[in-house]
Amino acid sequence: MKTLIATTFLAAAALFTVPAASAAGYDGDLEKANIDVTNEASLQRGANLFMNYCMACHSTEYMRYNRVGRDIGLTEQQVEENFIFITDEAGDPVGVGSLMTNAMSEDYGEEAFGVVPPDLTMTTRINGEDWVYTFLKSFYIDESRPLGANNEVFSNVGMPHVLWELQGWQEKVVDEDGNERLELVRSGQMTPSEYDRAVRDIVTYLSYMGEPMQLDRQRIGLYVLIFLGIFTILAYFLKKEYWKDVH
Ligand code: HEC
Incomplete structure (x- = not known):
């Protein structure tokens, strides 16, 4: 019995201590994404960047355009004009549904x-938010790679540094203490803090994609x-009423 309890505890402890990033095989430190999914402006900026810089290769095929629009506060017309780049067999843009x-x-x-670039609907659930955040900040120049870039948290990644225009280019340098770090050697259109925000x-x-219900859940909560709260007050008065005659 004792062994059983001990194993259960150990198994539970293991579950909680394994970092989400292990999914992608990186055991270094991750930067904190510090996101707030209730921030509608951030969701809209993120959606815009995603449609422009990521959708050409990655689908999010478990979601529909109009649902996303509704959830992040955009009209169907805005969704149609800004987000839909793909066409149907007849060559017309696909519908918002x-x-x-x-x-x-x-x-x-x-x-x-x-x-094949993977579908990203569930990527934050699979890899963790901090991992995806650090991943997008960790591309660096590596001439030995076919696309000229490598990634610190996902070595020999098949994805090019698609946000190079915004971030610029980093190089891997070794500082006096022998630690490796990435240094910006060519700046992009954004400052480092603007890039962090993007x-x-x-x-x-x-x-949000990975768990759209989280928006509703907070509101319903x-x-x-x-x-x-209201029910507790009612129950209290009801109790007083019932016990009045007992005493
Ligand atoms: C030019 C095509 C291309 C574009 C554009 C692109 N990616 Fe990728 N991405 C890939 C490929 C290919 C992989 C698979 C890499 C591998 O397995 O080596 C990948 C992998 C990833 C992964 C890792 C997923 C996993 O679980 O393995 C994430 C996260 C990701 N991309 C996010 C993004 C985001 C966010 C954008 C937009 C800023 C983006 N990608 C734009 C090609 C692309």
């Missing part, structure tokens, strides 16, 4: 990058608390 697939065929992805926005959007 469509799933968010992308135009790249698996064969092409395989040929161009060596791997990446945080993308991760916010991806976190508030109603439940208000209801419980």
Whole structure:
């Protein structure tokens, strides 16, 4: 019995201590994403960046455009004009009720990058928000790679540094203490703090994607608390009423 209890505890402890990032095989420190999924402006900026910089390769095919628009506070017209780049067989843009697939065929992805770019609907659930945040900040120049870039948290990644125009380029340098770190050697359109915010926005959007209900859950939770508060007061007066005659 004792062994059983001990093993259960150990198994539980292991569950809680394994960092989410181990999914992608990186055991160094991750930066904190510090996202807030209730921040609508951040969600909208993130969605915009995602549609422009990521959707060409990655689908989020478990979600529909109009659902996303509704959840993050955009009208169907805004969604249609800004987010829908893919067309149907007749060449017309797909409707706002469509799933968010992308135009790249698996064969092409395989040929161009060596791997098919994965669907990202669940990526923050699989890899963790901090991992995705750190990943998008950790591309650096590496001429030995086919696309000229490598990534600190995902070595020999098949994905190019798609945000280079915004971030600029980093190089791996070794400081006096022999520690490796990434240093910005060519600046991009954004300052480092603007770039951090852009990446945080993308991760916010991806976190919403992975669990859209979290927006509703917080709102419903508030109603439940208000209801419980009112109910407690009612119950209290009811109790007083019932016990009045007993004493
Ligand atoms: C040019 C195509 C391309 C674009 C554009 C692109 N990616 Fe990727 N991405 C890839 C490929 C290919 C992989 C698979 C890498 C591998 O397995 O080596 C990948 C992998 C990833 C992963 C790791 C997923 C996992 O679990 O393995 C994440 C996260 C990711 N991309 C996020 C993004 C985001 C966010 C953007 C937009 C800022 C983006 N990607 C734009 C090609 C692309």
